[in-house]
Amino acid sequence: MSIVIVGGHDCMVCQYKKICKSYHCKAKVFTQMSTKLGSQIGTPDLIILFTNTVSHKMARCAVAEAKRTKAQIVRCHTSSGSALAEILERTCG
DSSP, X not given: OEEEEESOOGGGHHXXXXXXXXXXXXXXXXXXXXXXXXXXXXXXXXXEEEGGGSOHHHHHHHHHHHHHHTOEEEEESOOOHHHHHHHHHHHHO
């Protein structure tokens, strides 16, 4: 399963990827707004949106890409590793 994480903390990027790998998922993590975020997201199965640490512009872009690619989107207010693990437990099993 491919996952895109939008938001979160810069120092947690490696841990986010490590947690996703433990659930046998490939992850892309975007903590900062890049100029071509929409094209970099690709076609994931799941988009996780950490709403506490993301700008409105990034959130709108992620939601638009989720609608375009028909990807499932999960919003979470906290951007901790345990919150990510809980989301993956529910969606990936």
